[in-house]
Amino acid sequence: MPEPVLLRHVREPDQADIHGYERRGGYTGLRRALRELSPEQVTDLVDRAQLRGRGGAGFPTGRKWKFVPKDAPVKYLVVNADEGEPGTFKDRTLLEGDPHLLVEGIALAAYANGVRTAYVYMRREFYQARRQLEKAIAQAYERGYLGQGILGTDFSLDVYVHPGAGAYIAGEETALLESLEGKRAMPRLKPPYFPAVMGLYNKPTVLNNVETLCCVPWIIREGPEWWLEQGPPQLYSVSGHVNSPQVVEAPLGTTARELIERAGGMRGGRRVKAFYPGGTSSRPLPARHLDVPLRHEELAKLGSMLGSAAVIVMDETTDMVKVIARVCEFYREESCGKCTPCREGTVWVTQILDRILHGRGRPEDLDLLASLARNMTGTCFCPLGESVPPSLRAGLEDFRDEFEAYIRAAREPVQMPVRLHLGAPAPGG
Amino acid sequence: MSGEPLSTVTLTIDGRTVTVPRGTTVYHAARQVGIEIPIFCYHDRMPPLGACRMCFVQVERMPRLQTSCTLEAQEGMVVWTESPEVVEARRAILEFLLINHPLDCPICDKGGECPLQDNTFKYGPGASRFVEPKRHFPKALRLSPVLTLDRERCILCWRCTRFGEVVAGDHALKGHDRGYRTHIDTPPVTLERPSKFIGNTIAICPVGALTSGVYRFRARPWDNRPTPAVCTHCGVGCATWVDARGGEVVRVRAREKPEVNDIWLCDLGFFGYDYTNHPERLRVPYVRQDGVLREATWDEALERVARALERAAPRIGALGGERLTVEEAYLLGRLFRALGSNHVDARADSRFAPSPRDWVWGAGPFEALDTAAGVFLVGCDLTEEYPVLWLRLKRALDRGAVGLAVAPKRLEVEGYLHAAVVHQYGAEADVLYAVARLLAERQGSVTGPLREVDVDASCRRAGVPREAVERLAQYLPAAAPVLLAVGRLSWDGPEPERTLAAVQTLRAVCGGDLWLLRGKGNAVGALLAGLAPDTLPGLVPLDHAEARERLRGVWGFEPPREVGLAAPAMLEAAAAGQLRVLYVAGADPARDFPDGSLWQRARAGLELLVVTELFWTETARQADVVLPALSSFERPGTVVNLEGRPQRVAPSRMGPPGARADGDILQLLAERLGRPMDYGSVEAIWEELRRVAPGLELDRPYGFTRPQPEVDVRPAQPHDPGEGLVVVPASPLFRKGEMSSRCRGLPDLAGDAAVGVHPGDAAALSLTDGRVVEVDTGAASARVPVAVTDAVPPGHLLVPVGFPEFPRARWAASGRRLRARIRVLEPAGRESR
Amino acid sequence: MLSEGAKREIGALRARYPVAQSALLPALLRVQEELGWVPPEAMAEVGRLLDLPVEVVAEVASFYSLIFTEPVGRHVVQVCTNVSCLLSGAEAVRERVERELGVRAGQTTPDRRVTLLAVECLAACDQAPCMLVDERRYGPLTPEAAARLVRELD
Numbered sequence A: 001m002p003e004p005v006l007l008r009h010v011r012e013p014d015q016a017d018i019h020g021y022e023r024r025g026g027y028t029g030l031r032r033a034l035r036e037l038s039p040e041q042v043t044d045l046v047d048r049a050q051l052r053g054r055g056g057a058g059f060p061t062g063r064k065w066k067f068v069p070k071d072a073p074v075k076y077l078v079v080n081a082d083e084g085e086p087g088t089f090k091d092r093t094l095l096e097g098d099p100h101l102l103v104e105g106i107a108l109a110a111y112a113n114g115v116r117t118a119y120v121y122m123r124r125e126f127y128q129a130r131r132q133l134e135k136a137i138a139q140a141y142e143r144g145y146l147g148q149g150i151l152g153t154d155f156s157l158d159v160y161v162h163p164g165a166g167a168y169i170a171g172e173e174t175a176l177l178e179s180l181e182g183k184r185a186m187p188r189l190k191p192p193y194f195p196a197v198m199g200l201y202n203k204p205t206v207l208n209n210v211e212t213l214c215c216v217p218w219i220i221r222e223g224p225e226w227w228l229e230q231g232p233p234q235l236y237s238v239s240g241h242v243n244s245p246q247v248v249e250a251p252l253g254t255t256a257r258e259l260i261e262r263a264g265g266m267r268g269g270r271r272v273k274a275f276y277p278g279g280t281s282s283r284p285l286p287a288r289h290l291d292v293p294l295r296h297e298e299l300a301k302l303g304s305m306l307g308s309a310a311v312i313v314m315d316e317t318t319d320m321v322k323v324i325a326r327v328c329e330f331y332r333e334e335s336c337g338k339c340t341p342c343r344e345g346t347v348w349v350t351q352i353l354d355r356i357l358h359g360r361g362r363p364e365d366l367d368l369l370a371s372l373a374r375n376m377t378g379t380c381f382c383p384l385g386e387s388v389p390p391s392l393r394a395g396l397e398d399f400r401d402e403f404e405a406y407i408r409a410a411r412e413p414v415q416m417p418v419r420l421h422l423g424a425p426a427p428g429g
Numbered sequence B: 001m002s003g004e005p006l007s008t009v010t011l012t013i014d015g016r017t018v019t020v021p022r023g024t025t026v027y028h029a030a031r032q033v034g035i036e037i038p039i040f041c042y043h044d045r046m047p048p049l050g051a052c053r054m055c056f057v058q059v060e061r062m063p064r065l066q067t068s069c070t071l072e073a074q075e076g077m078v079v080w081t082e083s084p085e086v087v088e089a090r091r092a093i094l095e096f097l098l099i100n101h102p103l104d105c106p107i108c109d110k111g112g113e114c115p116l117q118d119n120t121f122k123y124g125p126g127a128s129r130f131v132e133p134k135r136h137f138p139k140a141l142r143l144s145p146v147l148t149l150d151r152e153r154c155i156l157c158w159r160c161t162r163f164g165e166v167v168a169g170d171h172a173l174k175g176h177d178r179g180y181r182t183h184i185d186t187p188p189v190t191l192e193r194p195s196k197f198i199g200n201t202i203a204i205c206p207v208g209a210l211t212s213g214v215y216r217f218r219a220r221p222w223d224n225r226p227t228p229a230v231c232t233h234c235g236v237g238c239a240t241w242v243d244a245r246g247g248e249v250v251r252v253r254a255r256e257k258p259e260v261n262d263i264w265l266c267d268l269g270f271f272g273y274d275y276t277n278h279p280e281r282l283r284v285p286y287v288r289q290d291g292v293l294r295e296a297t298w299d300e301a302l303e304r305v306a307r308a309l310e311r312a313a314p315r316i317g318a319l320g321g322e323r324l325t326v327e328e329a330y331l332l333g334r335l336f337r338a339l340g341s342n343h344v345d346a347r348a349d350s351r352f353a354p355s356p357r358d359w360v361w362g363a364g365p366f367e368a369l370d371t372a373a374g375v376f377l378v379g380c381d382l383t384e385e386y387p388v389l390w391l392r393l394k395r396a397l398d399r400g401a402v403g404l405a406v407a408p409k410r411l412e413v414e415g416y417l418h419a420a421v422v423h424q425y426g427a428e429a430d431v432l433y434a435v436a437r438l439l440a441e442r443q444g445s446v447t448g449p450l451r452e453v454d455v456d457a458s459c460r461r462a463g464v465p466r467e468a469v470e471r472l473a474q475y476l477p478a479a480a481p482v483l484l485a486v487g488r489l490s491w492d493g494p495e496p497e498r499t500l501a502a503v504q505t506l507r508a509v510c511g512g513d514l515w516l517l518r519g520k521g522n523a524v525g526a527l528l529a530g531l532a533p534d535t536l537p538g539l540v541p542l543d544h545a546e547a548r549e550r551l552r553g554v555w556g557f558e559p560p561r562e563v564g565l566a567a568p569a570m571l572e573a574a575a576a577g578q579l580r581v582l583y584v585a586g587a588d589p590a591r592d593f594p595d596g597s598l599w600q601r602a603r604a605g606l607e608l609l610v611v612t613e614l615f616w617t618e619t620a621r622q623a624d625v626v627l628p629a630l631s632s633f634e635r636p637g638t639v640v641n642l643e644g645r646p647q648r649v650a651p652s653r654m655g656p657p658g659a660r661a662d663g664d665i666l667q668l669l670a671e672r673l674g675r676p677m678d679y680g681s682v683e684a685i686w687e688e689l690r691r692v693a694p695g696l697e698l699d700r701p702y703g704f705t706r707p708q709p710e711v712d713v714r715p716a717q718p719h720d721p722g723e724g725l726v727v728v729p730a731s732p733l734f735r736k737g738e739m740s741s742r743c744r745g746l747p748d749l750a751g752d753a754a755v756g757v758h759p760g761d762a763a764a765l766s767l768t769d770g771r772v773v774e775v776d777t778g779a780a781s782a783r784v785p786v787a788v789t790d791a792v793p794p795g796h797l798l799v800p801v802g803f804p805e806f807p808r809a810r811w812a813a814s815g816r817r818l819r820a821r822i823r824v825l826e827p828a829g830r831e832s833r
Numbered sequence C: 001m002l003s004e005g006a007k008r009e010i011g012a013l014r015a016r017y018p019v020a021q022s023a024l025l026p027a028l029l030r031v032q033e034e035l036g037w038v039p040p041e042a043m044a045e046v047g048r049l050l051d052l053p054v055e056v057v058a059e060v061a062s063f064y065s066l067i068f069t070e071p072v073g074r075h076v077v078q079v080c081t082n083v084s085c086l087l088s089g090a091e092a093v094r095e096r097v098e099r100e101l102g103v104r105a106g107q108t109t110p111d112r113r114v115t116l117l118a119v120e121c122l123a124a125c126d127q128a129p130c131m132l133v134d135e136r137r138y139g140p141l142t143p144e145a146a147a148r149l150v151r152e153l154d
């Protein structure tokens, strides 16, 4: 197992301090870039490192940067530190333990993209992380890594931390931009609002996840080949029924079995029933897939995804109906309410699941749920609403017996569907 | 995008080939070949949102269903609007929308004209699979005096909220909370002013969620008889549909007219109809006998008027015209000229009445706003005076036009303008001269009288910081040729001539057209029809030989040669006993002529005052003969808006028995006077008017010409400082006039009259919001609460004229500055709100 | 109703962004630091400070679950109830804290000491079950430890 990269220094007590960070090689990537590399070369290195976004969508970062128009006079960099996907806590770990790594990543991304202003959109609950990052930013200003004429060049950059205020959807990139503009965090229409060309204040905007940007200083410092040799390094947030839930750094494509091992094995030595490989938006997989490499391609084949690489492990005692109901409730609570299928579908689905859990399920509910899962697929405005069907589908296909058990035990009489009555005659209708 | 070559794309939709301009959405491309795709959130006056997901189509080689309202048509696209997937998805969306919808169509106002109902019939699921409890909100919520919201019916299409953002800019309705808890609402604080455009949200709501507090439960759409009409509350002349049921007007809706109101109305238009049904309408003529007005027969009343006119002619005058049709105004002018008098004037509420040859009220085509580089409002409180014009201006500003303003008060829309300067009452000319001078300096040619302008002194006199004026000057080049719109705050201000000279001076420097936004209803039409003392129909000068000849041909006589008296002069003459009979048609000078004491002296000097009216107005009460007239909902004819655009109106209800149209009254009088005006129909009058007033064409803007601008710098009138606060008389859109106070909802929208005091003055006078004070000008006083507001500059008092407490006659002494003293009435310490 | 200090800070926040509205969330949070919640009059005041219609302030404030548009207690306790915590006993923690405070999640104790919220994932699943007490995070928690924490709040 190679030495960790991203997590290498997070536990050093003075890593959050600029001296500690510098002593361990911090800001050499930035120095190198400003001295030796053109912005395009920085982007090329990131591209060659095949870095893919760590926020959830897994889009190649270098390619994303290349969409940003070179000649636009005003551009922004926005860092997604909203970390809201259930089961994900790697960004917080980096922010609290190694904030300068992000600051350096920000500076490099800004340099590569010709950006002079960066905003870090950070969820409100990250009080500790915010303190750490703000201190790091202040120190970086003092030492000339931020501000006017960075390291004696004509590159200047201002960085601000911007607080969220409690909304998972604000993690979705266009909703985040709305929120950063002081509006309700409702996703924007794509096209025309692709952040890279029409982002913050309708200006070209580079938008990246915390972990993504934390990879950049290493890539610049050590080169893309080295980066790839390391795995490439990937942070997996491992939680649930494991002995010591934690962020595990492992090469991309590590299996869930190995990750569980790294997280101290299963609690009480119990067996795995299922696991979410990429946060609750991914399709949970039954234990038989424990040896699938957790990589974008393999997971896509299983109808799941790597997402934010949040591996939530559930043991044999887990009530899957309850977990899935809870997951659906999450999306119901966090739906922005803009589009019909998400706003209404999440409510309906959770009403049915709640009824099943409370002993009032009907046999036809399972078909109904399957049909609602279908009706919410490919119809929602943004991926939030479409995060419900994967769990439902897994429930109905891989854990159907658990649903059926609830329904068999149901006590309440089954209600009949009501007919729609639309009273008044419509002219010509 | 500009600059790109205009090109087209060709695609197939359901197997049919369609070619559309690049940038067209698939939804519109489909419409072009008659394929209707169901929509909810999309509305063609707003950019697409893609929220409801109703308009799905399938596009070959695209992975998922696409919302056609947001999808741009591309060359070679193959689109299917009825594929099994589409049908299924639509059904799914409708099912989602209906699970929490109460399905209470039988008692819903929207029933019968409801897109949700229609789409459900066409595309919806057959049976509901939903057995869960529905989402409940408190039932029908009164969001405003005219707006009721039933949140359970709301399908969250966001049309109403986006209307407030995109179209009106007033943000009246918003989505609150989020997810399934989202609901439409107003903020939890008392608002300074209600929306002026909320009726439109009712019109575009695709379900029965937003309903009219006035129309609610009054009728079902299929019982209504719609008639095309034109709103005459202000001078914009919005096209309407008037729905009547059982002889009662129950609703007014917008009629699509892109050149004028597009598809919108303001709330005065939407809700200002109930007066026509009002029980207090006058139904019989009255004549004064032994000092009191008593009921009379038409015969008696008309005889009295006819004899008096006959006896006094030519020392007789006629005032009014805004409530008349253009045909009626024409008859009024013809009758008086037949009696040898040119004393006719439609401007019954203005003290400033220059020759309409020079300064006729009116605007260029409203559509000029669509391409204007910039607009400069001078004393023009657009949203209060001509609200629907604001919607067009907002569109222009959104497109990038420059918006500038000077006014003695803050404008509601100032946030959308590039620069807005608030000056001392009456000092707009100083600001304009200063701007003109600065601009001339920039252009490097300060010539002629402009050399006399001292920018700093002007700014000082106007109470405006120099930077503010510089900002105007800075934006003007980008705004040129600028459309200068002069409004009532200036026209009725203390020095209108100087203001117009200053406006012309500015025009000479920066070019552009000039609009005089003044006059309500058909006032401009009445001027064009000849109700002006020195012009003939069509604004032709009185001594125009050819025109006189033509008139003799059709009238059988020539109008008198001597120039007549304009409204203020008429009153002066009456006061001096030189004008003996005054015929007032649909005007209320006793309240509205901005010099109450002149009116009183005039009244006293008159032998006979005749009024045709709908209600017991102040003028009617003072009259010797009162003739009950018909409202604009009750007779056919043509009305002319500010553009000089004649539009046809059809009657939507019968008037109260006993009342008569002004036109009929005039014809009866003419007969009695032996000067018959026999026209078989309104149409015949119109045709004649068209012949004698060239340029008047149905549905065409008149094409006003403005005098060539020249630089003319006039010194300011000295005014003594005096005591108290300077009155800024501003007429709010919602007030409590004779008509609006008789319309359900409108008085509540107007609220109670309050005077606005600047926070600085309020502090000096120890006034807090809501304190009741007595305001006193010496000639008039009123007891009203104070509203502390920075809408007026320090030292000023914002007075809402048009409220019963503040008749224009006493509170808008145009031509000079009124000062009011404030006395606190209530014990201190009581703060309301 | 806002202190001069808060007004000044909101003015300074405004300067960080090219568009004043961007300062809205930070400004509302600043108000909340001062008043505990965002009462309607404060919305109006923030609107004036940022040149925004109060309608816009209200619609935005109502969207975010951590902008309190109703009064809250002196302390706000947020118990995570999302999946990872659920799997580690969050239900028991929540029930125990509810019992301790005598209120259900979403409510405030009658003495206005504590507002209890059941919240979504706090991104601290390595400390599941966890909760936030005002600005501090605690976890992994036993029901008893959680009860003790809230008991000790003043």
Ligand SMILES: Cc1cc2nc3c(=O)[nH]c(=O)nc-3n(C[C@H](O)[C@H](O)[C@H](O)COP(=O)(O)O)c2cc1C
Residues within 6 Å of the ligand: A052, A053, A054, A055, A056, A057, A058, A059, A061, A080, A081, A082, A083, A084, A085, A168, A169, A170, A171, A172, A173, A174, A207, A208, A209, A210, A212, A213, A382, A383, A384
């Ligand atoms: C509903 C939703 C929530 C999201 N939440 C987050 C988040 O909390 N943090 C994050 O980095 N990305 C989140 N994303 C992904 C972002 O939209 C975006 O893809 C990402 O920030 C881009 O950065 P990256 O390319 O560096 O991954 C979310 C996406 C969706 C659809």
Ligand code: SF4
Residues within 6 Å of the ligand: B153, B154, B155, B156, B157, B158, B159, B160, B161, B184, B204, B205, B206, B207, B209, B210
């Ligand atoms: S009230 Fe009507 S217009 Fe407004 S969101 Fe609801 S359905 Fe749409």
Ligand code: FES
Residues within 6 Å of the ligand: B038, B039, B040, B041, B042, B049, B050, B051, B052, B053, B054, B055, B056, B067, B068, B069, B070
């Ligand atoms: S009409 Fe297209 S998404 Fe609503």
